[in-house]
Amino acid sequence: MALLELRHITRRFGDLEAVKDVTLSVEAGEFFTLLGPSGCGKTTILRMIAGFDEPDEGELFLDGQPLAGIPPEKRPVHTVFQSYALFPHLTVAGNIAFPLEMAGRTRDEIRRRVGETLALVHLEEKSAAFPHELSGGQKQRVALARGLVNKPRLLLLDEPLGALDAKLRERMQVELIALQREVGVTFVFVTHAQQEALALSHRIAVMNAGRVEQADVPEALYSLPKSRFVADFIGTINLIDVDVVESNRHGLLLRAAGIGDIAAPAHPGIAAGRHGALAIRPEHLRVSPHSESAGLKNHFLGTVSEYLFRGDVTIYTIRLDNGLSLEALTTNAAPGRARFHEIGDRVRVEWRHDAGIYLAD
């Protein structure tokens, strides 16, 4: 049985349907992420799990028990707020002790558990400090410790890394994974940062305009997106509008306006004449000087119009002869050489026929 279940949840604010018929389940011990742009309804879902909001339709279950009508203070669910919401008048130890005191633990147990949790987040020496004396990363850790100390069934995290700078954010991501593995508490994490979601989660639900577009493991979301939105939102991807010319069990033959025919893997249930998009990740495109002969089935000539040198990789923008622009990513793995093409170079772009993903409209 799933730890947390959402069945056909709908939440309206006036005329706006913030959450539309969402059904999800989270397993015990999972790091589950709700990913989507701001206003997609992910925070509303989090607030309904915490108990600050109730669905208009549908039901939530925790350990098989309905959550309806149970106030936030009675739910074995704790939240790490985006602003941390540390109590400014309490020390670090006082903040972490708070949920234990609410649960009526004995003084000895509180002291022991606060000590253990401080050690868990490496803040032993800050125990007597006040929140305003802490750095952003330290506040973040106190908020995590406070949420975890009373061993909730579920820890909700509302964009907890949003306020940190990029370097610190990366380090906190690593710490967060380690922490979750160590304590074994189920995490429900909300973020709009897709890289963060990919790096942290066991499973991700991608949300758009109140609906779940796709819920899957990160690898599947990245390599087999089921909709244009997911393909576009997760990572970068080239989307080419195409018509299906031929469809059989060997593969699809697609035609893109001005480019010509493109081969793609078989897609059962797609008949010729349908309109859709072909999605290809930049790292699946191979760029070579136009003089070299083509090795792959899908190949087109173009000109390098821009490039972005990132050190480990270079991202080229290549304008095909018929006007379409594609992004291609090459790794700079050859020693002593970091870039292969200049702006204005004539190049050949090619990809394996099974690299493209056909997305129906």
Added chain:
Amino acid sequence: MTRWLVTLPPALFLVVFFLIPALIMAVASFREPGEFGGLAPLSRESLGLDAYRFIGDDIIYAWILAKSFLVAALTTVICLLLAYPLALLIARSPKRQRDLFVLLVILPFASNFLIRIYAWMMILGPLDLLYSPTAVIIGMVYVHLPFMILPLYTNLEKHDPTLLEAAQDLGAGAWTRFWRVTWPLSLPGVLSGSALVFIPVLGMFAVPELLGGTGDLLIGNLIKEQFLDNRDWPLGATLSLALTAAVLGVSALTAMYSRRTLR
């Protein structure tokens, strides 16, 4: 240079409106009263500790000062009990309504102080409360309530509502949320409101005189009497110095307390 420019105006203000008057008072307290009021001409013989000796000899002065402190403390506590829920209500109402409420709180100031006290005499008279200690407390509370509401509101309005959500999320019921989060965070507002009520009440003479009748003297009345009725300026000056010293003592204690507990 800039530091001087910044600190000079308030320092100048204090010198002109506090230090110089206090010094005049201090000098007056050592002099003799004039035959027809005011002060006797300055001479070697006219300087002395007569007024201090007079106060020290009679326990009644210490008693009146203590009673005044009691009235001020009681007024402050009642004001706090009345103002806190009101300030909380205003702070948590929608933003558009808040300004209206604040306006209503300060609206009584638009009419004359004496007229408002006379209005209270007309209310308390038929209730058989006029000229009683109760009437004095009612009047004191009425006059000073806005001074408690406003600092409390200013403080409560700045509280981050997420803190209450966090407390609730971590298992705190409504009552616990108040005592563990709202109340401790509001202590600076409580302190400044209390100071704004306590100190003026100590020196207030109009309310006890009009609502309390003649039998019940407070330190404010006593001082006023020395200057206007008894024409004993040195005694009045001495009493008012004693009051100033007591008030400064109380403020020093609060300042010390707040520095220790509030950050």
